[in-house]
Amino acid sequence: MIPAHGAHLSVTETSIRIEQSALAAALTGQTVVTVPLAEVTGVRSTPPTLLDVGVVLLEGPGTTVTFAPGQDRAAADFVADVEAALRGEAPTASAGGVTGLSFVGFDVETANADVGSICQIGVVRVVDGVEVAAESWLCTPPPGLSEFQAANIAVHGITPEMVADQPGFAERLPALLEFIGDLPVIAHNAQFDMMALRRACLAAELPVPELTFGCSLVLSRAARLGLPDHRLPTVAAGLGVPLDRHHDATEDARAAAGIVVELARRSDHRGPFREMQEDAGFRTGTLSQDAVHPVLRQRPGLPTEPTQAPERKPARRAPWQSVATPDVIPDANPDADPTGPLFGQHVTLTGDFEPFDKGRLWSAIADMGAEIGRNVTRKTTILVAGTWATKTSKEKRAEELIAKGQELQIWTGEQLIAVLGLTEDGSEDEQPPF
Template sequence: MTSWVAIDFETANSLRGSPCSVGLAKVKEGQIVEEWSTLIRPPDGHDHFDAFNVGLHGITASDVEDAPRWPEVVERIVQFAGDTPFVAHNAAFDMGVLADACEASGLPVPDLRFACTLVIARRTWTGLLAYKLPVLTDALGIELPHHHDAGADARAAAHVMLAALKRQGTPALADLLAAHKIQMGSYRDGVRRGCLYRGAPPRKPFPDANPNADPDNPFYGRTVCFTGSLPGMTRNEAADRIAAFGARTVDNVTQAVDLLVVGRIDPAKLAPGAKKTGKLAKAESLRDNGHDITVIDAEEFYELLAVAEG
């Protein structure tokens, strides 16, 4: 597997089956050899544009009025990739977009394989506090001129994967995954198998969370803390939603916390002279001292919710 296709979707709203643009970057023998991107008119019933999403990517309903529909786009995606795997940053989200758009359009999900640069990056570059694509590309010196431009994000994800392969000393995707105990994701006959790290001890849900949650969802067994405000959602609502997936929420950052969600910060509420909240500063201090804690923003939190709820 020295050939693969990096893919990135942007969506019109919080529904995963609402793609409004896609970018693809084909890699062969360590080089990007072809790129393609297009706007997409989302499937009917999934075609409203939320202000939060428009604020991220700038695409509006009027921009996609004459764009191709999903059946045409997914056919082009499958043809572009051929029999090679897909690669995406937070592949569970992007592959979920593809699958849900097919379902919303009355189409079968094509059989495919995929690997996640987010999962791989966390095993390859273990000293980072956050692994969002702009943070990661900045740390690796990879150009990302326009985050949330699907073509630019797909190209950046391709370069992240190439950097991980180079660091491992192999051109083969399968060898990289095996070295880090990561399983390849897939859809087969409509059944999804995630791209997941399998080297950690199994997590357990907390007594006050849902004990029957899917153990492969991104919140299962995690201790989560919030700082700042989430657009369109209170902290109590967020805590209730992730409890359904086997997570618990705590008020303060301690060594028990492994996920800090940073929402919108009101500068007036910061301590005099401070540029970040006390919770974020504590998370950085814990990470510097070897504690395994990850920081995500509101956008990543909503993407993880979409994955978990899908």
Template sequence: MLNFTAIDVETANSDRGSVCAVGLALVRDSQLVRTVEWHVRPPTGVDQFDARNVGIHGITPDMVRTAATWGESLEEISSLSEQHPLVAFNAAFDKSVVTKASALVGMEPLANPFHCALKLSRRLMTLDQYKLPLVASELGLAPFSHHNAGSDAGTCAKVVLALSEIHDLRTVDSLWVPASSSARSKTQPGPTAFSKANRAALADLPQPNPNADPNHPFFGRQVIITGDLESYSRWDAAEAIAHVGGVNGKGVTKKTAFLVVGDGRTHDRIALESGTTKERKAAAYIDAGQKIQVLTESEFIALAAAPIVQELRVSTTDFQSSEVTAEEPMSEKTGAENDGTWLHERELQAPLAEVSVPHLLPNSSPVPAALGDSPTTAVIADSPVETQVPKTEQLKRRVSYTPNENLRPRSKPKVSSSFVGWLLLFGVVAVVSYLLAR
């Protein structure tokens, strides 16, 4: 029988320790018996609320003023989960939040083993992307309130129970086994269940648009993606790259110019040497002198998804280099190393420091997530302005930027049409004269 506790946490900002909500779903004897959720006061020092996070989950500072501390929350989680394993959808994130928040308040993290329902879904299902709402829908589960901690935890538990029933895997140990294990059920698909982009041969990937602007940074250059993106399926991302003239690939090579790192990671949480196979390979090429620019998802969107970009400016000095740095921080931290002048971005959403939380919640209704399946919602300074752009339309639009005039190819000198006419007339007269003389 299945015994586990599904857990979901929300954070106030990009710091993993800034937990502001917890949801638990208790599964005992293969039955979902209880779902609970509560707000949390983030630990001191990481308790500021960023506009992007508030826009995703709708939790504001006022909502957590009298909430439980993380220390109290950790004790409650331990009591409710007992000795049973914890399960999260993208467990790497939730486990890191629990660990970081615990360290900030001087407590030991939970000793319960963590299992990942996202990895389980990837192994047992064949989808183009594996976001929780899509996985739940594919399994026939009821709609739920995404980014509500209790609702997400409950749906995570239901996903595990559904996959357990479909594949006749009745224990935690039988669900989370290595892909090569002999314990896999005969009805359980093997590790070939990947997305459309992963299954496609290199020649079948979206090909570069020959009519794309040659001044676009991706034009004619190989762009490789590692990890899951929140905003695109792998195939949609490949189409976006090709649309602006970029070259898709299956892995990092000597031709790679950009590596897009997904899984919600920002530059301060990317360590190529200890990352995915593609990241480690990129690190080796970089050490050997190759110029490969690492992009976060928000930086990739800024280049590939025009609707959320207002202006891009490319300088003449760094355009030929693969080294990309940012003039101003984007919605995610870009790190102190970004002191160059290659890219200047202005999003429709004002810098987070300039956006006050109340403006994000007009009439107390949470703003939809800017990077989810719903249309994009942009908030400019003091007044909420919604700009709704369907994702399919985003893929059709080209990135909007102001190219440096020095980068444009020089136009060829124009030849006067009258001169050409006289030249043709002279040729005709000469031919006629020659024929008459014979």
């Protein structure tokens, strides 16, 4: 419902309901005033300011609604809902929505440790803060990534038999892109889902779509909700967002979308998702053929949407302590989340990752189930290139192996930091949930 001065308002396709406060009801003798929409010919408003009240006039019946100083957004929501109802459209704010907040919630489930082994896609379209459509697609993973591992099946319950007669990922992609359209995409730990989408497209030899995306995980952390962690079930429960079947792609997408809408309500946000993310201090992530640029905290002078890979800083040579290779390689954590983006990967670092030293990064990477390598070899699946004045020998070697057909990704340091869930001041949050 929409708050007004001494009343709460709701708009439907047939009527406008004004529930008066106890004091207002005592003065007028009416607890509820119902105005048939058919009698309303138009709406005029004088918005409230920080000092003066505002008034909305329902033309036709001549009913007036008063808004207290500072209730300008509530007045605008009421006018927008009445105008929408007069056009035959569903009111937004009265249904618990957020005017102008439109995006697509997104989630994928994978068959094995390779992030591109997508076997289920879930999407939820949100318009003005209200869910208007949802889809769920099972699919066979891209060629070469189709093996189902027991650990993944234990997480989401999807078996090879369940997808045997389903279209392949390549056949599902057009429907996914049509569903998304021009809207931004959000997911909980969106870096994982965007990396999965890009990897699946490359494995299927398809062009990678260009998308902008946001992250409900990043926004929930920034909101400082006082939760024990920021895993999807924890945040959903903390905000009162339903999550009936965790690790069903559509249910997870719906929960991520609900988190964003609830955070928007709590911050009194109105307008596009991009503005909400920027107001929280973050730039928009982007997916392209070349890379996945993560959602990161916005710094002065940094473009809101990166359109090309960030240039390496021609910085001073980093201190030896920050680039030296540690003596002890930590063992991969066998109990890590098998659907995480680093589980089962062979990772090598090169360059500077200030303020993090490589020993600390190695420990965080190994804890997510990855094998650490000192050098780039034929086992390497991910090389993370930190800042350096020139291209390192490890990066040159990785490019040679990629040219020879090896499945090897080159990440930026920013991508790794985002996946590990490390904050930019060098402190740790919790590892991202999947």
